Amino acid sequence: MAFWSGEELAQHLPGLIDGFNVKNLDCASYRLSVGDQVFATSDKFSSSAPSAALVSVLKDPPDNLLRIRPGQFAFLMTLESVRVPNYALALISIRAGYKFKGLINVSGFHVDPGWDGKLLFSVYNAGPADVIVERGEPMFLIVYADLDRDSAKTYNGASQRQVDIKASLLANMTEQVFSPLMLQRHLADLEKRTNDFAIKLDGTMSLIRATLGALITVVGLILTVLGLFATLAPGWFGATLAKTLEAAGYEIRQKAPDSSTEDSAKKQRTVEELKNAGSAPAPMDTSTKGGEQRKLASKPAGEKNSAEPTSAKGKSHPEDSAHKNQ
Numbered sequence: 001m002a003f004w005s006g007e008e009l010a011q012h013l014p015g016l017i018d019g020f021n022v023k024n025l026d027c028a029s030y031r032l033s034v035g036d037q038v039f040a041t042s043d044k045f046s047s048s049a050p051s052a053a054l055v056s057v058l059k060d061p062p063d064n065l066l067r068i069r070p071g072q073f074a075f076l077m078t079l080e081s082v083r084v085p086n087y088a089l090a091l092i093s094i095r096a097g098y099k100f101k102g103l104i105n106v107s108g109f110h111v112d113p114g115w116d117g118k119l120l121f122s123v124y125n126a127g128p129a130d131v132i133v134e135r136g137e138p139m140f141l142i143v144y145a146d147l148d149r150d151s152a153k154t155y156n157g158a159s160q161r162q163v164d165i166k167a168s169l170l171a172n173m174t175e176q177v178f179s180p181l182m183l184q185r186h187l188a189d190l191e192k193r194t195n196d197f198a199i200k201l202d203g204t205m206s207l208i209r210a211t212l213g214a215l216i217t218v219v220g221l222i223l224t225v226l227g228l229f230a231t232l233a234p235g236w237f238g239a240t241l242a243k244t245l246e247a248a249g250y251e252i253r254q255k256a257p258d259s260s261t262e263d264s265a266k267k268q269r270t271v272e273e274l275k276n277a278g279s280a281p282a283p284m285d286t287s288t289k290g291g292e293q294r295k296l297a298s299k300p301a302g303e304k305n306s307a308e309p310t311s312a313k314g315k316s317h318p319e320d321s322a323h324k325n326q
């Protein structure tokens with residue numbers, strides 16, 4: 001088995017590759033180009049409408065580009081149809097320039113003897129940036145090799161003479177793909193939002209603390225001033241408080257005096273009156289011997305005192321005379 005040289009390729013490929021162009025001959029390989037049938041997965045939910053196109057058909061500029069985002073998978077069909085004779089085997093690859101961007105060739109690497117049709121590459125963007133694919137771009141490589149004999153068995157599978165991307169291939173490919181980069185962006189976004197929220201929360205807490213502090217100070221000052229007024233001017237304070245309460249719709253009533261307190265107050269008054277009466281100058285009792293004076297207990301007006309002499313002017317009473325005679 002020997003790989004075909006550039007000269008061998010130049011000799012045989014015009015009959016094996018549709019639209020052969022000598023410019024696409026590399027050293028010992030041929031460059032195949034991106035065709036118009038392409039498909040890329042997405043990190044967004046795609047439309048589930050039956051009419052929604054699954055495969056993108058690249059056209060002339062500006063509709064000639066496909067963007068493969070990091071972590072996304074794509075199908076790329078070649079522009080050229082390729083044939084492999086039964087005495088040869090072909091190997092396919094992606095050009096190094098795309099590999100360096102992080103694009104990986106996921107699909108197989110060989111083309112069977114007897115193959116006839118376009119080739120379909122499946123690729124994965126493992127790089128950090130979008131990979132832009134352009135229609136007609138010479139992106140793939142194919143090399144041919146001789147077999148040691150003609151192959152008795154040649155390719156006759158379902159993909160023979162394929163010219164487009166089959167819908168069956170795209171089953172389960174239209175869903176959202178959680179690429180590592182997408183998850184990383186989600187995490188970064190989440191982290192940023194959490195930080196923003198924490199900063200806002202800090203600000204709000206500081207504001208609440210400052211407001212509460214000011215409120216407590218003001219309330220403390222008011223209470224101190226009220227305490228001072230209550231101590232230094234209790235009358236004024238009580239009246240103002242009553243007025244304030246009345247203005248606020250409260251009714252202020254004076255408390256009924258306690259009955260026991262009232263009784264004791266009455267008793268106290270009586271004692272005081274008696275004392276006052278006792279300290280007033282008492283009338284002189286001229287009937288007693290030796291001019292001895294006696295104080296008389298006060299009596300209600302009109303009531304005679306039993307100790308009072310019947311005549312203040314020295315008229316003697318019959319009983320008095322009897323006493324004297326004894």
Ligand SMILES: Nc1ccn([C@H]2C[C@H](O)[C@@H](COP(=O)(O)OP(=O)(O)OP(=O)(O)O)O2)c(=O)n1
Pocket residue numbers: 092107108109110111112115118119120121122155157158159160
């Ligand atoms: N990137 C690739 C790799 C291969 N092929 C074509 C050329 C191969 O001859 C053919 C079949 O390849 P395999 O035998 O590797 O794959 P299967 O056996 O799965 O395919 P099939 O069921 O069609 O035989 O597919 C292709 O179009 N694109």
